[in-house]
Amino acid sequence: MSLFINNVSCSYQDKPVLSQINMQIEPGEFVSLIGPSGCGKSTLLNILAGTVTNYEGTIQVNGQTVTGYNPYFAYMPQEDLLFNWKTVEENIQLYQRIHKLQVSQEKLAHHLQVFGLSKVAKQFPDELSGGMKQRVALLRTMMVERDILLLDEPFGALDVMTRQGLKDWLASVRTQLGKTILLVTHDIDEALYLSDRIFIMGGSPTTITEQLDLSNRQPSRQWLTEQGDLRYTIYQKLQQRN
Numbered sequence: 228m229s230l231f232i233n234n235v236s237c238s239y240q241d242k243p244v245l246s247q248i249n250m251q252i253e254p255g256e257f258v259s260l261i262g263p264s265g266c267g268k269s270t271l272l273n274i275l276a277g278t279v280t281n282y283e284g285t286i287q288v289n290g291q292t293v294t295g296y297n298p299y300f301a302y303m304p305q306e307d308l309l310f311n312w313k314t315v316e317e318n319i320q321l322y323q324r325i326h327k328l329q330v331s332q333e334k335l336a337h338h339l340q341v342f343g344l345s346k347v348a349k350q351f352p353d354e355l356s357g358g359m360k361q362r363v364a365l366l367r368t369m370m371v372e373r374d375i376l377l378l379d380e381p382f383g384a385l386d387v388m389t390r391q392g393l394k395d396w397l398a399s400v401r402t403q404l405g406k407t408i409l410l411v412t413h414d415i416d417e418a419l420y421l422s423d424r425i426f427i428m429g430g431s432p433t434t435i436t437e438q439l440d441l442s443n444r445q446p447s448r449q450w451l452t453e454q455g456d457l458r459y460t461i462y463q464k465l466q467q468r469n
């Protein structure tokens with residue numbers, strides 16, 4: 228589904244945080260949102276997810292204006308928030324029930340396999356590595372069957388190697404997911420590796436200062452090592468706060 232964010236501005240207690248944010252995201256696109264800490268990235272995701280409502284501007288999904296809680300977005304917050312007393316499978320099923328969805332055992336088994344989680348389906352989250360737990364959290368979010376995934380620093384708490392493994396994995400399954408994905412990250416390499424486009428946030432109040440089109444790249448670790456100039460350009464833009 229397409230997502231248009233039109234002139235979105237938001238303040239907390241009269242202090243402007245976001246100003247005139249404009250983004251046009253095409254169906255199936257993977258875009259990253261990168262910006263300095265505290266610039267309002269989570270606020271924007273919360274506006275989309277319907278939990279922050281005091282904003283100006285409009286959000287459109289497939290040309291329809293949406294407000295508040297709506298059936299288009301699945302939101303994965305920074306922490307995995309899994310229940311340690313439920314197995315992997317039960318965590319996913321419980322989340323489905325909370326969202327009033329029914330999922331067949333067959334479909335669940337298929338998704339567990341795509342996510343490389345079949346062997347741990349009967350295990351408890353605290354028996355798994357951090358990377359595996361994040362996969363469970365991502366699968367749980369994805370199975371809510373919304374068309375647009377909002378991922379807020381999903382790999383933020385992981386060590387470098389686990390993080391790289393998950394990036395490789397997400398790059399390999401993203402086509403099978405068939406979703407429009409908006410990823411918030413602090414990590415320039417993560418954004419370069421995974422995205423069709425990168426939106427850079429900056430200024431005070433925050434707006435979109437730049438967007439980079441990477442849709443013609445062939446993402447690989449080799450490609451990434453050759454992107455020194457691009458990485459430096461993004462880094463410089465992130466330093467320009469005003």
Ligand SMILES: Nc1ncnc2c1ncn2[C@@H]1O[C@H](COP(=O)(O)OP(=O)(O)OP(=O)(O)O)[C@@H](O)[C@H]1O
Nearest residue numbers: 239240244262263264265266267268269270271413
């Ligand atoms: N509920 C709130 N009430 C008042 N101020 C808030 C609230 N939520 C966020 N803020 C402020 O708004 C600004 C943007 O916060 P937000 O969490 O959206 O930024 P962020 O870019 O996601 O940060 P980070 O990268 O550190 O996660 C910050 O200055 C924050 O302190």
